[in-house]
Amino acid sequence: MERVDLIPPPGGADAGAPEDVADLADAYAAAPLLNCLLREVARPLPGREGVYRLPGGDRLLRVRGSRRPTAPEVYTPRGWHRLDHTELVKLVAEELRRHTGLANHELPAEMADSRDAVAAVLAARARATPPEDPYLRSEQSLITGHPHHPAPKARGGGPVAGWLPYAPEAHARFPLVLLGLREDAVVEEGDTSALDALGEPPSGYRLLPAHPWQLDLTARDLAPAFADGRLIRLGTTACPVWPTAAIRTVYAPERDLFLKFSLDVRITNDVRRLWRHDLVRLRRTDAATSNAFTGGTAAWLTDRGYRTAGFAFEELAVLVRDGLRGHLLPGATPFLAAGLVEGFTGSPLDGATDPARWWEAYLRQMVPPVLGAFARHGVVVEAHLQNSLVACDTDGTPVQALFRDAEGVKLLPEVSRAAGWERLVYCLVVNHLVEVAGALAERHAGLDPWPAVRRELARHDLPEVAGLLTAPTLPAKTNLLLRWTGADGADARYRPLPNPLAGG
The missing domain is CATH 3.30.310 (TATA-Binding Protein)
Incomplete structure (x- = not known):
């Protein structure tokens, strides 16, 4: 090692x-x-x-x-x-x-x-x-964070006291702030009924949970709405929520519910707001992705809908996402893929006594649903480390993959097939499989993880696969140059990286 x-x-x-x-x-x-x-x-x-x-x-x-x-x-x-x-x-x-x-x-x-x-x-x-909970430990393990970003843990330059109480890496948990939003200011789409179960607003108001850090960041802008009664404070949630690796996405175990919020802070490449243009296309994107995952073992955590205020559409938006328990196979325990790379107490990667067999099982769960969504439905899932979960049985063997975040999904032909494939290869192979393979090989000297990847990819009848297995290079996102040159965070730019799949 x-x-x-x-x-x-x-x-x-x-x-x-x-x-x-x-x-x-x-x-x-x-x-x-x-x-x-x-x-x-x-x-x-x-x-x-x-x-x-x-x-x-x-x-x-x-x-x-x-x-x-x-x-x-x-x-x-x-x-x-x-x-x-x-x-x-x-x-x-x-x-x-x-x-x-x-x-x-x-x-x-x-x-x-x-x-x-x-x-x-x-x-x-x-x-x-x-x-x-080992799942929560995996979500809160990312001290390094993105392994190829120049400033993966930057938090907007604000004082530590402003963000540390909400930091997953610090094992934070906290209650959400409950706001009453006047009914004539409510904007919502999809199924947001889970929000109504969080409390009891007065007549004429709807319940709107808020991330306390976001409320601090936008306090000046929201002050007029509190002053004129469009917003009122109703206390906090009865139970705490746990921030996940995504920081602005929290998990409520008692309700088995994920909620995603805006944060007016640049984290890695983007200011992490729930942008209007993403929210208005959310239902169509999520429906297409949910359909692509129908019928298999792999699961898609559906983004059910969103609620916000018309006068602060992006600042107060909250997105409702499926929890885990309704999707998990019986007896399986989920883990964040990024946590496997970072390392945490209880990681199934550490307990793999037969690493080659474990890796083959991992690939059987992770690769087919992503390639199938692309081949049969034209859906490009961003299967990078922080969007992917692996569920393991009681022996620690991977038995199921779960994916999340419709905000990052691309649909053909909104993007070209070539651009969609490039994005898929970067997220699944470069960002994800290369990193998990490296972590596994680091623990087990002599293990060559790439023959198994080649075999798994070769099972899929996609015209692009043959080129992937023989290409001398893979597309690697240039996060340092992207940030230095001031390019838009969504404007992915790639440089060639030697392809470990080639020549096998």
């Missing part, structure tokens, strides 16, 4: 960590930033493992580890100089200015904010009690 200084072994930070939180936060924050730098702009130096030439042409960078690179060093006239996170951010900014010819003052601040957020989370986790 590969071991890298300062990054805890599989099992996450709960498995034991150095006492120096500052050093550990540097290591957690450096790994995804280095992944971006090495994938998108640096080039490996032939014959020198772990050494890369930076795009300016006159500097060399050395790192340790591969899946989570750390301990970055830059070569100077005095030899190799170890970079702390602040120095690494400065180096990345200098190299990107050379590489692109563009300046960007916002992204370095986000990188620093992301590192400071990790430090705050680590300190909070040391005092917190992890949830007993």
Whole structure:
């Protein structure tokens, strides 16, 4: 098993960590930033493992580890100089200015904010009690977060006290604020009846739950509505909710219900609002996806509908999503795929005594429903790590896949078949299977996960599969360059990544 200084072994930070939180936060924050730098702009130096030439042409960078690179060093006239996170951010900014010819003052601040957020989370986790439910532990395990993003834990630059009480990584749970929304201001579509069961509004009002962090962020804008009675406060929910990896999506176990909110904060590439243009197409997109999953073992967690205020359509929107229990096979326990990559206590990846068999079972659950939705229904499911759950039986063997988030689904022919396939390959193969395969191989030396992937893909009669199995490269999203150049977060741009499926 590969071991890298300062990054805890599989099992996450709960498995034991150095006492120096500052050093550990540097290591957690450096790994995804280095992944971006090495994938998108640096080039490996032939014959020198772990050494890369930076795009300016006159500097060399050395790192340790591969899946989570750390301990970055830059070569100077005095030899190799170890970079702390602040120095690494400065180096990345200098190299990107050379590489692109563009300046960007916002992204370095986000990188620093992301590192400071990790430090705050680590300190909070040391005092917190992890949830007993293994599913919730998997959702709340993502200290690193997106493994190929320069600032995966940035929280808008606001004070820690503003967001930490709602952070899944800190094992938070909290009640939602219950608002009364005057009936003449209600806008809704689909099945929102689950919201009405959360409380009892006075006559002339409908119930509208709100995320307390979002209420804080939009307090000034909403003040007139509270003043004139369009909104009233009705207390909080009787039971707490648990924030999931998506931060703005929470799970209410007692009601087996997911609720997704707007957050006026940039998290990874986008400001995480429930945008009007996504909400108005939600029912059609979700219906098409639900239909694509009919009849199989795999499940789609339906986005049933949304409710909001006409005067604050995006700010106060809440989306109602199916819970888990109505979809799970009897006796199966769900886990977030991203949690398997990050590591947490009780992960089925750690208990896999026959890793090759476990991996084949995982692929049998994950791959067919995504390819089938594309082939038979023209539905492109964003099956990336945070949208995918795997349910395991009592032995820890994968027996079912579950997928979520209609907001990210693409439909043919709204996008071209070629663009839809590229997006599918990035989400399912590059973002998802490459990462789980890497985590599994890290735990089991000598395991080659790719023959099993090739066999699973080859079972599917799709014209694109043959090209996927022979192409020299795969599309890898360029999150660092996307953010540096100020491209729209939904405007995915890709660079070629060596294809581990080819040549087998």
